[in-house]
Amino acid sequence: MWQNYLFPATVQEALEMLAAHGGQARIIAGGTDLVLQSQRGQCAATVMVDITRIPGLDAIEERDGYITIGCQVTHARIAASPLIRQKAEVLALACGSVGGPQTRNVGTLVGNVVNALPAADGAVALFALEAEVEVADADGRRWLPIAEMYAGVGECTIDPCVQMVAAVRFRPLSDGWASAYQRLANRKALALPILNTAVVVGLEEGVCSEVRIAVGPVAPTPFRAREAEAALAGQPPTPEAVVRAARLAAEAANPRDSVLRGSRDYRKAMVEVLVRRALTEAVTKAMP
Numbered sequence: 001m002w003q004n005y006l007f008p009a010t011v012q013e014a015l016e017m018l019a020a021h022g023g024q025a026r027i028i029a030g031g032t033d034l035v036l037q038s039q040r041g042q043c044a045a046t047v048m049v050d051i052t053r054i055p056g057l058d059a060i061e062e063r064d065g066y067i068t069i070g071c072q073v074t075h076a077r078i079a080a081s082p083l084i085r086q087k088a089e090v091l092a093l094a095c096g097s098v099g100g101p102q103t104r105n106v107g108t109l110v111g112n113v114v115n116a117l118p119a120a121d122g123a124v125a126l127f128a129l130e131a132e133v134e135v136a137d138a139d140g141r142r143w144l145p146i147a148e149m150y151a152g153v154g155e156c157t158i159d160p161c162v163q164m165v166a167a168v169r170f171r172p173l174s175d176g177w178a179s180a181y182q183r184l185a186n187r188k189a190l191a192l193p194i195l196n197t198a199v200v201v202g203l204e205e206g207v208c209s210e211v212r213i214a215v216g217p218v219a220p221t222p223f224r225a226r227e228a229e230a231a232l233a234g235q236p237p238t239p240e241a242v243v244r245a246a247r248l249a250a251e252a253a254n255p256r257d258s259v260l261r262g263s264r265d266y267r268k269a270m271v272e273v274l275v276r277r278a279l280t281e282a283v284t285k286a287m288p
Contacts, residue, residue: 001038004047010054011055011136011166017049023161024098025049029072032107033115034098057166060084066169071110074120076101078109087172090179090198094125097183100190110165113149116156119217124165125181127214127222129170129199137163150221176209177202178285182274193217193269194261199278200238201284211245213279215271217261218253226251228275237283244274 006025008014018025025047028034037043051057057070057136059083067077067088079096081106086270098104100111101185112122113133123146128213132143135158151157158165173179179200186192193216211232213225228249235241250272 002046002048006047006049007053008051010048011051011057011164014049014051014054014060014164015138015162015257016135017047018148018160018162018164019266021047027051027164028103030074030107030111032103033111036261037166039194054201055155057090062087065171067172068167068169069109070167071108071165073110073142074106074108075099075112078122081105083214087174088125088172088179090127090128090200091125091182093181094121094183094196095180097121097193097196104245110168113146114156114158114160114165114166114219116154117151117217118150118153118219118221118223119196120185120222121193121196124196124214124216126168126170127200127211127224128200130212131168131170133165135163135171141166143169145225147221152220155243173200173202176204176286178282180278181283182278182281184270184274192260194256195267195274197271197274197278199275199277199282201232201279201282201286202284203237207234207236208283209234211247212281213249213275215249215253215275218267218271223253225252225275227252228231231278239280242276242279242283245279249275 006210011123026045026109028048029051059070075098079092084092109122112120175274181198183196184194198214202210211229216222228245232245253271255264255267
């Protein structure tokens with residue numbers, strides 16, 4: 001466990017604290033994963049830099065054409081946010097599926113992303129929303145596509161010794177756009193997903209102007225079913241077209257056999273089911 005616990009007053013001060021401890025410090029906000037990792041000896045840090053007292057990192061707001069969510073914002077706040085429920089419902093549904101009430105009230109969406117697990121509910125939804133993350137380090141702040149955060153299962157490209165993620169952002173869904181979230185698990189709460197699927201659909205004059213399909217965990221990172229998306233783009237979203245897209249998503253998925261999540265064949269079959277359901281739901285919502 002850690003030997004020192006620090007409270008920076010600004011993002012810059014947090015970065016300075018990380019740098020001052022030469023790889024032995026880590027950022028903590030909710031800590032629902034980091035505390036367990038420390039207890040299990042999976043995190044070598046001896047110093048925790050608690051960012052929960054830094055002002056301005058707890059906002060959910062719409063500005064400059066984006067919805068921005070600060071790194072202190074919990075899953076529970078996102079799930080309950082009227083703004084998110086109206087303009088990015090898929091994220092509200094995903095965050096509302098994480099763990100139980102205790103976890104959702106403490107754990108943060110950004111922490112979910114930084115853990116870089118391919119089944120993380122919030123992260124899969126953010127892939128469908130084509131989100132960006134704001135990375136802060138000694139060189140300043142910059143926005144990166146969320147996919148650039150992931151290098152493999154549990155491998156984040158952000159260096160936790162010298163960098164932090166300050167916020168995430170994405171374009172709000174406007175009229176003619178809708179989203180849906182489907183999750184398969186052994187029970188409805190406090191269970192890791194066997195599969196989860198996030199879908200965003202835009203309709204214009206009866207055809208799909210854009211389709212985004214994210215699935216996890218069927219690859220080392222949250223997976224975008226690009227062939228399935230392309231098959232629907234520019235086409236009327238008929239039941240037959242939706243079924244074909246779902247089949248393409250299942251064919252592209254590459255889950256592995258898992259004692260906890262089931263066989264590869266079962267999970268590929270369930271990808272088709274979940275994608276079909278999510279697409280059907282999103283299309284129905286997007287129609288005038």
